[in-house]
Amino acid sequence: MSEYNKMPLLMDLSRKDKFGVxxxxxxxxxxxxxxxxxLRDDINLPELSQLDVVRYxxxxxxxxxxxxxxxxxxxxxxMKYNPKINDQLASLKGFANLHPLVNETFAQGSLELMYNLxxxxxxxxxxxxxxxxxxxxxxxxxxxxxxxxxxHANNLDITNRKVMLIPDSAHGTNPASASMAGFSVKxxxxxxxxxxxxxxxxxxxNENLAGIMLTLPSTLGLFDNQxxxxxxxxHQSGGLVYGDGANMNAWMGQTKLGDLGFDVIHINLHKTFxxxxxxxxxxxxxVCVNNNLINYLPGPxxxxxxxxxxxxxxxxxxxxxxxxxxxxGVLVRAYCYIRTLGKEGIPEVSKNAVLNANYIMNKxxxxxxxxxxxxxxxxxxxxFTANKQKQHGVKGLxxxxxxxxxxxxxxxxxxxxxxxxxxxxxxxxxESKATLDKxxxxxxxxxxxxxxNPGLLHEAxxxxxxxxxxxxxxxxxxxLKWSPTTAMLNEKEN
Amino acid sequence: xxxxxxxxxxxxxEQQAMLDYxxxxxxxxxxxDIPQKYRDGNLPNIPTSLSEMELVNHLDSLSEKNIVTTxxxxxxxxxxYHHYIPSTVFSLAQRxxxxxxxxPYQAEVSQGTLQVTYELQSLxxxxxxxxxxxAGMYEGGSSLAEAALMACRLKSxxxxxxxxxxxxxxxxxxxxxxxxxxxxxxxxxxxxxxxxQNEYACLIVQYPNFYGSIEDMQRLSxxxxxxxxxxxxxxxxxxxxxxxxxGQYGADIxxxxxxxxxxxxxFGGPYIGxxxxxxxxxxxxxxxxxxxxxxxxxxxxxxxxxQTREQHIRRERATxxxxxxxxxxxxxxTIYAATLGKSGLKKVALSCFHNAHYAANLLQNLxxxxxxxxxxxxxxxxxxxxxxxxxxxxKLAEYGITxxxxxxxxxxxxxxxxFTELNNKESIDFLIHKLMQFCV
Numbered sequence: 008m009s010e011y012n013k014m015p016l017l018m019d020l021s022r023k024d025k026f027g028v029x030x031x032x033x034x035x036x037x038x039x040x041x042x043x044x045x046l047r048d049d050i051n052l053p054e055l056s057q058l059d060v061v062r063y064x065x066x067x068x069x070x071x072x073x074x075x076x077x078x079x080x081x082x083x084x085x086m087k088y089n090p091k092i093n094d095q096l097a098s099l100k101g102f103a104n105l106h107p108l109v110n111e112t113f114a115q116g117s118l119e120l121m122y123n124l125x126x127x128x129x130x131x132x133x134x135x136x137x138x139x140x141x142x143x144x145x146x147x148x149x150x151x152x153x154x155x156x157x158x159h160a161n162n163l164d165i166t167n168r169k170v171m172l173i174p175d176s177a178h179g180t181n182p183a184s185a186s187m188a189g190f191s192v193k194x195x196x197x198x199x200x201x202x203x204x205x206x207x208x209x210x211x212x213n214e215n216l217a218g219i220m221l222t223l224p225s226t227l228g229l230f231d232n233q234x235x236x237x238x239x240x241x242h243q244s245g246g247l248v249y250g251d252g253a254n255m256n257a258w259m260g261q262t263k264l265g266d267l268g269f270d271v272i273h274i275n276l277h278k279t280f281x282x283x284x285x286x287x288x289x290x291x292x293x294v295c296v297n298n299n300l301i302n303y304l305p306g307p308x309x310x311x312x313x314x315x316x317x318x319x320x321x322x323x324x325x326x327x328x329x330x331x332x333x334x335x336g337v338l339v340r341a342y343c344y345i346r347t348l349g350k351e352g353i354p355e356v357s358k359n360a361v362l363n364a365n366y367i368m369n370k371x372x373x374x375x376x377x378x379x380x381x382x383x384x385x386x387x388x389x390x391f392t393a394n395k396q397k398q399h400g401v402k403g404l405x406x407x408x409x410x411x412x413x414x415x416x417x418x419x420x421x422x423x424x425x426x427x428x429x430x431x432x433x434x435x436x437x438e439s440k441a442t443l444d445k446x447x448x449x450x451x452x453x454x455x456x457x458x459x460n461p462g463l464l465h466e467a468x469x470x471x472x473x474x475x476x477x478x479x480x481x482x483x484x485x486x487l488k489w490s491p492t493t494a495m496l497n498e499k500e501n
Numbered sequence: 502x503x504x505x506x507x508x509x510x511x512x513x514x515e516q517q518a519m520l521d522y523x524x525x526x527x528x529x530x531x532x533x534d535i536p537q538k539y540r541d542g543n544l545p546n547i548p549t550s551l552s553e554m555e556l557v558n559h560l561d562s563l564s565e566k567n568i569v570t571t572x573x574x575x576x577x578x579x580x581x582y583h584h585y586i587p588s589t590v591f592s593l594a595q596r597x598x599x600x601x602x603x604x605p606y607q608a609e610v611s612q613g614t615l616q617v618t619y620e621l622q623s624l625x626x627x628x629x630x631x632x633x634x635x636a637g638m639y640e641g642g643s644s645l646a647e648a649a650l651m652a653c654r655l656k657s658x659x660x661x662x663x664x665x666x667x668x669x670x671x672x673x674x675x676x677x678x679x680x681x682x683x684x685x686x687x688x689x690x691x692x693x694x695x696x697x698q699n700e701y702a703c704l705i706v707q708y709p710n711f712y713g714s715i716e717d718m719q720r721l722s723x724x725x726x727x728x729x730x731x732x733x734x735x736x737x738x739x740x741x742x743x744x745x746x747x748g749q750y751g752a753d754i755x756x757x758x759x760x761x762x763x764x765x766x767x768f769g770g771p772y773i774g775x776x777x778x779x780x781x782x783x784x785x786x787x788x789x790x791x792x793x794x795x796x797x798x799x800x801x802x803x804x805x806x807x808q809t810r811e812q813h814i815r816r817e818r819a820t821x822x823x824x825x826x827x828x829x830x831x832x833x834x835t836i837y838a839a840t841l842g843k844s845g846l847k848k849v850a851l852s853c854f855h856n857a858h859y860a861a862n863l864l865q866n867l868x869x870x871x872x873x874x875x876x877x878x879x880x881x882x883x884x885x886x887x888x889x890x891x892x893x894x895x896k897l898a899e900y901g902i903t904x905x906x907x908x909x910x911x912x913x914x915x916x917x918x919x920f921t922e923l924n925n926k927e928s929i930d931f932l933i934h935k936l937m938q939f940c941v
Contacts, residue, residue: 014612017620017839027840028587030848034926038858040743041877045715047745051627052843060589060839064617064832068598071605071613075597088508089601092553098591098765101564104572107581107769108906110894116566117768130546142639142770145812145822153681183812183822187650189681192817230534260542262535281508285829286614287604287636287789289771305677326677330580330642330670330758331769343560344508349550352506354542358528359509359516365531366519384531408609417607422813439510440519466797471609473802481794481806485783487633488623 014067017053018489027057070472071286072416078442080367082388082419082431083178083226085256085278090347093340094283102339107331111317117335118316122309124342125293131345131353132252132272133263134295138304140333147273147292148184148220148251153325154271154296154303155218155247156188161323168217168246174203176227176423181220181251190217197425201229201379203237212244222251223264226423227378228364228388228431230257238268247271247300255279256435257361257387260354271296280341291337307332359436360387363443367432370447374454378426388433390426391418396457403428405464406453408475412468413449506550568898573928575903578881578919579711580641580668581769582739582761584849585923586833589840590763594833604789604828608804609796614828615803618791621831624838625775628741629755630748634777635788636826641758642671644774645705645735646678647787647821648754651778652703652731653684654785654820660685662701662730664721666710669911671735675705691716696728703731703754708747709740712908712917713857713881714874718750726751738762738775740879742850754778763837764830773830784810787821852922853880856929860920863933869941873912881919883912887941890916900935 040046055063072079079086097103105117125137141147152171159168171190173181175197182192193211198204208219219241224230231237238248250264250272256279258264264272276282277290284290296304306327307318318332348356368377368389378390393403407417407430419431434443456463468474505513520528532540551559572583594600598613605611605618618636625634638644649661663675665688672688679686687701696704704725709715718734725732731753739761741747747755760772778786784807792806812819838846857880865872869887886893890907893916897904905916920929 014616016616016623017835018623021842024844026842026845027589028845030585030841030845030852030922031925033848033852033855035855035859035929037855038862040854041715045745045877046743047630047741047749050742050843050847052624052846053839054842054844055839057589057840060836061593063839064589064593064836065596067613067616068593068596069613070611070616071598071602072607072610073598074601079603081603084603086603088510090508092556094595094600096557096560096564097767099560099564101567101569103765103767104569104583105567105768106575106577106583106766106903108577108579109568109903113568113898113903114768116563119566120563127547130544142643143823143825145824146639146643149822153677156681179812179814179816179819180822180824182817183815183819186817186819187678187681187822189683230532232534232536235536235539258535258542260544261532262539262542266539266541267536283600283829284603285827286599286602286611286617286832287828288825289773289827289829290825291771326680327670327673328643328677329640329770330668330674331640334770335768336765336771339560343556345547346551346559347553347556348506348508350544350547352509352550353544353547355506355509357542358531359511361531362516362519362523362528363511365523369523384534386531386534407607411607411610416603416610436509436511439512440515442510468609472612473609473800474797476608476796476802476804477794478804478806481792481804482809485633485790485806486793487790487806488619488626 016489017063020055020059020063021053023054025054025056027055027060077414077416078438078446079416080418080432080434080446081416082433083253085433085435087281087435088437089281089283090344093343096343097336097339115316118309120342121338122311122316124338125309127345128274128293129295131259132274132295133265134272135298136301136304137293137295138308139293139338140305140307140329141292141294142329142334143290144253144273144275144292145180145184146328147294148180149187150294150305150325150328151249151271151273152185152188152190154300155249157303157323157325158247158300159217167214170211170215171217172211172219174225175425176225177220177222178226178253185220200381201225201227202231202233205233205236208237208240212240214245216244216246218247218249220249220251222253224254224257224386227390228385229379229382230386234267254387257357259357261357265297271300276337276341281344282337282340289334289337291334356436363434363436363438364389367434367443367447371450374451378429388431391430391432392426393428393430396454397428399457399461401457401461401464403430405467406430409453409464409467410449412470415446415449570901570903572923573925574901576905576918576920576932577903579906579917580670580758581766582921583766583923584761584921586763586765587840590833590836593836594829599832600829605805608802612803615791617832617835618828619793619803621835622791624835625777628738628746629736629777630746631755631777632780633783634775635786635790637831638774638776638788638823639827640770640772640774641735642674644756644776645671646675648733648756649675649679649703649705651754651785651787652733655782656702656731658702659683660687660701661703661705662687662689662696663705665690666712667705667707668711694724696724696730699729701730703733705733707735709737709879712883713878714876715744715878722750739850742846753782759830759834762834764833771827771830773827785820788823789826849922853920856924857882857920860929867936867940869939873915880921881917883908883915883917885912885915887939889914893939897935902932902935
């Protein structure tokens with residue numbers, strides 16, 4: 008095994024006594040340091056010039072695909088354009104330098120922004136109130152199911168209501184969140200149309216049912232037209248309905264989950280509201296609730312009293328899930344996005360997202376089978392299956408990897424779990440017909456390659472900074488940090 | 502006809518061409534699965550759209566409604582810290598290739614993010630002197646809660662002990678996370694340390710504690726391990742640059758807030774939680790982990806690993822529901838550490854130490870002000886004041902000074918002061934001078 012490394016690590020580049028920025032000298036009289044047994048001997052940290060640092064990270068950045076450089080048809084992830092102005096405005100000194108624990112008098116601007124954003128999100132989702140404190144979609148989910156738990160407990164109902172229903176097409180975070188909240192998770196199958204199997208739902212609709220976690224449209228990219236019945240069945244049994252806002256880009260400005268009967272939902276600001284993914288966070292996962300759950304919201308929420316904005320904890324709050332009050336920097340970006348689109352622009356987003364997805368589906372469905380082919384319309388994303396291509400010995404994975412050679416990020420693979428060889432494509436409203444046409448062309452070429460040269464697909468990708476990785480090795484012999492011995496050897500040289 | 506917006510890719514002509522291709526008259530036909538009765542997404546309470554210029558003016562005026570003091574005149578910390586952030590951090594972290602990429606599931610086109618994460622894991626492991634670290638959690642509080650949950654899994658116990666000197670905010674987060682799983686938290690005092698055998702999954706300690714003091718870590722570690730419990734530490738990564746790191750006291754799980762290493766204070770977020778542990782506990786660790794491996798050609802490459810712990814594979818049996826690592830904050834911290842380097846980080850830590858000790862000396866000579874810290878401290882300490890901190894802070898604000906955090910709910914008329922490298926002799930002398938008026 009060759010150990011050729013295209014990009015050395017910081018410690019490989021490190022040379023004694025270099026540094027990348029000058030820090031002002033200490034100008035107060037020095038005090039005695041504590042007893043040496045309280046202090047550490049030495050610390051291994053890199054020593055680089057500023058140019059070393061700039062080149063290192065710039066070169067690394069160029070080994071990434073990103074929305075700014077490539078189309079990212081990654082289903083379920085809503086990789087839309089992240090407006091530059093929003094980053095700039097979130098960095099304004101008045102926002103970026105404000106300490107979270109200053110008196111509210113000094114934070115009126117930030118609190119006003121949060122107050123209005125709460126209201127906007129409530130309006131768009133059709134719910135009564137919103138808390139912005141949850142810092143990611145999965146944390147919003149946890150908050151949502153904790154509120155359901157607290158609601159039942161407050162109604163002295165918790166001893167029985169331990170079952171949380173989750174469709175088999177759901178994201179893995181749903182069952183994981185329900186389980187962290189102490190619920191017993193039961194899976195509901197989908198029917199032949201990709202909708203929830205309502206007969207199975209009825210079997211669970213009894214005094215043990217705490218609630219259901221639904222993604223609408225489902226991760227199949229389909230809007231379950233029985234949704235109102237589903238909400239009614241759950242409510243009649245005393246359960247509550249949780250909505251995973253993962254696929255909100257399909258419906259904002261077209262309908263409102265609150266009107267459809269949802270009791271609580273979370274929203275991914277890093278998806279629908281265009282805040283950058285940052286290579287895996289930060290996001291924000293505000294939770295919106297209807298009237299019967301307002302008092303359970305995670306704290307704090309912003310209220311307005313005589314034109315003074317302040318934080319308030321709700322009377323039966325499920326508590327705080329973070330030390331402060333949420334990912335404020337992300338909230339600023341989402342606020343800017345809403346204000347730029349305005350009431351007129353928001354419905355245009357979902358309209359174009361859905362139009363783009365249907366265009367791709369119809370252009371490609373003759374070559375790649377669609378997961379639930381008896382549905383003629385998809386919402387903001389389409390789930391293909393590589394079943395046809397499988398006959399040539401090519402898997403969904405191979406197709407996804409080959410797309411990288413064509414300059415496109417892979418679609419989401421093997422999810423949802425109920426579609427064999429799934430390839431899930433979500434174009435978002437950011438992309439134009441011209442971009443989609445080129446992508447479609449690449450998909451068609453790859454379908455031809457599946458027949459003419461399947462071996463090529465097994466080898467793909469060939470043009471990326473690295474090729475397919477040995478994941479088994481990584482898991483079998485975890486190497487999770489640099490080895491100080493190599494670093495120290497370098498320090499001795501030069 | 503539809504309106505045009507800068508963030509929507511299609512022109513009207515392109516939209517029409519797509520509708521024609523689909524053989525439909527209007528995009529309304531694509532929403533037929535939504536029950537007709539509920540096909541109303543009107544948003545009367547959302548304002549009309551703004552131009553970019555209007556947006557800038559609006560946000561400028563909102564941000565100016567906040568009253569932000571010059572960093573050198575700010576003396577508040579308590580879990581979120583003002584520090585100097587070098588230009589490299591913003592300039593490099595704002596690169597679109599980092600900023601607008603997704604979680605690095607497709608390793609072939611994500612080596613940038615993956616290698617940075619490997620660097621971050623290395624940095625955290627070194628700072629805390631721990632075997633392994635993950636890619637990051639939401640922030641310090643929830644990271645500590647996840648550490649407690651992990652300890653409970655490892656020990657199959659439903660009780661944890663937590664020192665009273667842990668941040669009240671972290672304690673609140675612990676309660677929110679642990680109560681739903683019927684895990685009890687016993688809050689105990691260090692002066693009354695009684696850890697029964699085999700009872701608690703762990704003892705939770707903050708280092709330095711919320712009030713700035715350095716606890717007797719060796720004693721705490723010994724007592725905990727003798728009782729067959731795990732030693733869980735929430736550690737300040739900057740203090741760990743000069744103080745003996747928690748790993749060298751035998752800590753089993755070490756977590757912490759990473760914000761003070763290059764992330765803006767930004768009214769409380771986004772931040773990043775550090776999470777590290779001993780090797781033997783690796784497979785119970787929550788969150789994302791990057792490992793080094795080779796590609797098909799045998800070249801070194803990085804990849805997400807040990808994913809069978811995570812929610813997208815293990816679903817309800819995952820170690821956590823988390824599916825972010827606050828990667829952008831992790832990147833900023835890695836750039837920060839690389840830029841400051843070994844000498845710069847030591848200098849920042851020492852500057853915090855000396856500024857705080859210089860101020861403490863002056864403060865305890867002011868009549869009516871008393872230093873409550875009896876133990877060694879790093880850069881924060883509690884001072885009891887002759888009058889209510891509300892009165893003091895209101896007055897200080899008039900001079901453009903942000904005073905310490907009011908902790909009167911825990912110690913009568915007391916403030917938690919914080920000092921960093923952004924303060925200096927002049928600003929500290931100015932603070933002391935302005936405090937003199939309250940002397941008795």
